[in-house]
Amino acid sequence: MQFNIRSLHRDFGYFFIGLIVSFSISGILQNHRQTWHPEKYTVEIRPIHVKLPQNEQEITEDFAKNLTKELGFKDKFRRNSIKKGELKISYEKHDVEIDIKSGKGEVVTFKKTPLIAQMNQLHKDTSIWWIYYSDIFALGLIFIAITGAMMFPRGKFSFKSRGWKLAIAGIVFPLIFLFVLA
Structure with missing residues (x-):
């Protein structure tokens, strides 16, 4: 097995795919918990x-x-x-x-609600082992984001040419919601 950025990015993505999907679904449900109680x-x-x-x-x-x-x-x-x-x-x-x-x-x-209640619990659990695993997951997502940015070819679609602008916009957009619109 050859270790390079592309294969590491792929394997980390495969490893965390279940948790990414679970966190995404339960995150959407948590966003709307004031309207209806999905749990x-x-x-x-x-x-x-x-x-x-x-x-x-x-x-x-x-x-x-x-x-x-x-x-x-x-x-x-x-x-x-x-x-x-x-x-x-x-x-x-x-x-x-x-x-x-x-x-x-x-x-x-x-x-x-079966499955939804368990997925929502992922956002609330405070056991020390879950906190450690969540930290590892967060570091894994950072790794996936950085390696994903590094994989694009050179040219007009590269991180140096265009990607950094989109990355900055992706950072600024939630900050606008947090500090201006909240």
């Missing part, structure tokens, strides 16, 4: 009616956690908030929304 789908919506304290200050995290037992499901508590007169409680497999004045609301039960 989970609704299984059941159940109306509820609960008695809430008269004073909003008494609706604490402990109160929200204890409400889990009242509602009759065992689930891992994530967070709670009160916005626009509504108590929202998020669990691992349930979302609860209750109108503070009336006590009426609903429990939404959902399941993880």
